[in-house]
Amino acid sequence: MSDLERLIRDARGRLPASHRALLEQIGVQDTVMYDWPADVRALYHTLLETPPSVEALVDAVAVWLPQRNVVAYNGPLLTHALRDLTQTARQTTIDSIAWHEYGHALSLTRASREMRQDGPRLVELLPAGLRDAIDFPGAYGPRQVFDEVIANVYALMISRAVHDGEYGVPSFLHTDVYDAFRAVVSWPPEG
Secondary structure, eight states, X not given: OOHHHHHHHHHHHTSOHHHHHXXXXXXXXXXXXXXXXXXXXXXXXXXXXXXXXXXXXXXOSEEEETTTTEEEEEHHHHHHHHTTSOHHHHHHXXXXXXXXXXXXXXXXXXXXXXXXXXXXXXXXXSXXXXXXXXXXXXXXXXXXXXXXXXXXXXXXXHHHHHHHOOOSOOTTSOHHHHHHHHHHSOSSOOO
16 A cells, blocks of 8 residues: 555545545445546546546546546646655645545535535635636536535645544535535534
């Protein structure tokens, strides 16, 4: 097992037990791909499915592949980016990336079509830092932005819980965003 694979395993292991169980129930798997983006595209071709475009993959550190229930991590990019960081900084970085992708997995498998319609409104209610991290209406369309909002909020909330033991709603998070998050993700988590 590579160092990157251990960091990813540990990120998942730091999730609340009920969230780990939910990811297992959904069938979420993690994989590091070292010939990026060719490995991702080859996975789809092997299954006779249309892969995501090279443009959609080339600069990504990781992607949630819903048709495969796989979080694929960009091995070369992450290995290079983590090279000179301390062990703590490497784990924190991978935690954030993995938790974001798990947020996608949860949102894409648990949110309804009606909930997704609220995405454009919810992205506007995010605090500036979170809102600026979402390229809407550029990279994310109206039907995709809800899942990106949930992924960002999930990574934030899990980070606060793991690092600070804080499970409450942050004062800077709009109530409607928090309510949408809770409609997708059991919060506060059990275990």
